Amino acid sequence: MNDDDDEVVDWVAAFPPxxxxxxxxSFECYVRPVSFAALxxxxxxxxxxxxxxxxxxxxxxxxxxxxxxxxxxxxxGTGAFRPGDGPEDVGLDIExxxxxxxxxxxxxxxxxxxxxxxxxxxxxxxxxxxxGNLTNLDFSYCPVTPDQFLPFIGQCHNLExxxxxxxxxxxxxxxxxxxxxxxQVLHVLPLNALEDADELVSEVGLTAIAEGCRGLRSxxxxxxxxxxxxxxxxxxxxxxxxxxxxxIMGRHQPDHVTGEPMDEGFGAIVRNCSKLTRxxxxxxxxxxxxxxxxxxxxxLRTLSVAFAxxxxxxxQHILQGCxxxxxxxxxxxxxxxxxxxxxxxxxxxxxxxxxxxCNLTLQGCKEVARRLxxxxxxxxxxxxxxxxxxxxxxxxxxxxxxxHGVDILYMYRSLEGPREDVPPFVKIL
Numbered sequence: 260m261n262d263d264d265d266e267v268v269d270w271v272a273a274f275p276p277x278x279x280x281x282x283x284x285s286f287e288c289y290v291r292p293v294s295f296a297a298l299x300x301x302x303x304x305x306x307x308x309x310x311x312x313x314x315x316x317x318x319x320x321x322x323x324x325x326x327x328x329x330x331x332x333x334x335x336g337t338g339a340f341r342p343g344d345g346p347e348d349v350g351l352d353i354e355x356x357x358x359x360x361x362x363x364x365x366x367x368x369x370x371x372x373x374x375x376x377x378x379x380x381x382x383x384x385x386x387x388x389x390x391g392n393l394t395n396l397d398f399s400y401c402p403v404t405p406d407q408f409l410p411f412i413g414q415c416h417n418l419e420x421x422x423x424x425x426x427x428x429x430x431x432x433x434x435x436x437x438x439x440x441x442x443q444v445l446h447v448l449p450l451n452a453l454e455d456a457d458e459l460v461s462e463v464g465l466t467a468i469a470e471g472c473r474g475l476r477s478x479x480x481x482x483x484x485x486x487x488x489x490x491x492x493x494x495x496x497x498x499x500x501x502x503x504x505x506x507i508m509g510r511h512q513p514d515h516v517t518g519e520p521m522d523e524g525f526g527a528i529v530r531n532c533s534k535l536t537r538x539x540x541x542x543x544x545x546x547x548x549x550x551x552x553x554x555x556x557x558x559l560r561t562l563s564v565a566f567a568x569x570x571x572x573x574x575q576h577i578l579q580g581c582x583x584x585x586x587x588x589x590x591x592x593x594x595x596x597x598x599x600x601x602x603x604x605x606x607x608x609x610x611x612x613x614x615x616x617c618n619l620t621l622q623g624c625k626e627v628a629r630r631l632x633x634x635x636x637x638x639x640x641x642x643x644x645x646x647x648x649x650x651x652x653x654x655x656x657x658x659x660x661x662x663h664g665v666d667i668l669y670m671y672r673s674l675e676g677p678r679e680d681v682p683p684f685v686k687i688l
Contacts (some may be wrong), residue, residue, distance in 0.1 A: 261395040269297055270293070271294055271301055271625075274301050276306070278304050278306065279301070279304055279305045280506065281301075282307050283564045284302070284308060284311055284312070284313070285310065285336060285593055286313065287312040287338070289314050290314070292314070293316065293508060295321050298317075299328070302328045306382070308329050308331065309331050309334065309582040310594060311325065311329060311330075311332060311334070311335055311336065312336025312373070312374070313336060313338040314326070314338050316522065317338040318341065318342055318343025319341060319342045319345035319348065321347045322325075323336065323351070323355065324360045326359050326363060326675065327359065327362075327616075330366060330368075331335035331366075332363065332369055333370050333371065334369075334370070334371040334394075335371065336373045339375070340375045340376070340378040340383075341382070342382075343399055346549070348571045352499075353382060353384070356385040356570045357388065358384040358388075360385050363388070365643055366451065368392075369392060370393055371397075372386060372389070372396055373396075373422075373470045374395035378509070380407055383403070383407055383411065387411060387414060388412070391415070391416060393415055393449070394419065394420065395420040396421050397420075397422040397489065398423045398649050399423070399424065400446055401424070402450055403423070403427060404427070404428075405428050405430040405434075406433050407430045408427045409431065409434045410437055412434050413438050414438075415439055416434075416441075418439040418440060418442055419441050419444065420443065421442060422445075424448050424450045424484070425449055425459040425481060426459060427448055427460050427610060429461055429467070432465070433458060433463070435511050437470070437471055440472075443474055443476045443477065444477045445468060445472070445475060445477070445508075446480075447460055447482075449481040453508070453534060456508070458482070459634070460480075460482050461484060461608055462485050462486040462488070465492075466489045468493070469489070472497070472500065475493070475497040475499075476497075476499055476500060476502070477501060478500070478502065478557055479502075479506070480504070480505050481506045484513070485507050485521065486514045486524070487514045487517070487522075487524035487603050490525065490527060493528075494528045494532055495527070499534055500532040501532075501534050501536050502535075502618075502619050504563070505540070505542070507521075508541075510566045511542070511543045511566055512541075512542045512543060519540070520544055520548070521547050522544060522551070525538075525544065526547075526551035529559075530553075531553065532555060533557075535559060535642065536559060537561040538561070538562050539558065539563040539585060540564050540565070541566075541567075545569050545573075546570060548568075549567075549576040549577055550572075552577060552580070553575075553581060554576075555648050556580070560583055561585065562588070563589075564590070564592060565590040566591050566592065568592050568594065570593060571601070573598070574602075578598075578601050578648060579601060579602075581604065584605070585608070585609050585610045585611045586610050587609065587611075589615045590614075591615070591617070593617070593620075594617045596618075596619060599619060599624075599627065600623060600627070603630060606631055606634055607672065609670075609672065610672055612670045612671075613668070613669050615641065615667040615668075616685055619666075619668055628675055634670055634671075635670065635672070635673050635676070635678075636669075636670050637669040637670070637688075638666070638668060638685070638686050639667035639669055639685050640666055641667055
């Protein structure tokens, strides 16, 4: 690709001529158009192709022609899912697209759908013919409304993984709970990732999933508010949870019904879900929640914490109690040197620790680097344009180290030692 004149190199045509053994072709993240003639020819001479993911420049009419040449397709990334201006889309109607998916449905091979990046709602019902076979459905880029989502999800009895925007609302999640009894993975992502955005999903949807999808293994749930009761419900009904990531987008949000911290909800998660390996906390949490985590989350390997805790005691509970912890990310919490140094016995067993916006000092960070020389300890300035800040911090006099705050601490285990490509706003102790 030539950036000077935006000339597009026909990389698809660079594949060798003749029949290929290609089984998977995905360029969903490639931002430029590709030669459709070359793409169609490549797909046609790849009889073993089972996975195809196209980008947003492939129109519905072109997708229809590609599907006609892929009878063994199991995974399809649809790209834009709207008609284009090319000759393949002249005269294209809903019935023709429905027929293309009906043909795929008759083979019973297509089990995964994704894409839908610029979809036109009137064409969405055309995928109904394959809904009964689907085990994976990704609507992460598709702001479907309940009216568009409900008729379709009601046919997805075999669905195991679902990725949606919160535009489906609680009604969509309730319909999912009624139908998708085999659901194992659920991601509910925000259409508008702002703290003051409209509330589209709530504890109502999460409670419905807890009661209807008891085989759930992993969930990522963005919302504006939550209750302890809903989190407790999912801990009691979905005891095989391995991943629980609750993202209440408002900072320090308590249980919006009782006004209490979210301690008991997260406490129930770590008590009842003994297989839990990954946890993301949010909402108003006191040190009590972290006492629960340290005491019960014995399988936990990855933990993300933000805007939570009251004191260093919370971090001490985590580092002294979670013996299998490998990855710890902490943002904007009142944890300082005492909390950090309480984990000295465990840091060599971890892959990394990230702390930003906390109460660390240069003295505490230097103490870790001194006592654990095989650990890489990086100090990062979150404002790279002000490089002097981190330099002055490193070069400060010993008597000032206790008062110099650290912006970002990143510690990690490395057999190779410190990296050599350190930018100016990063200093390694």
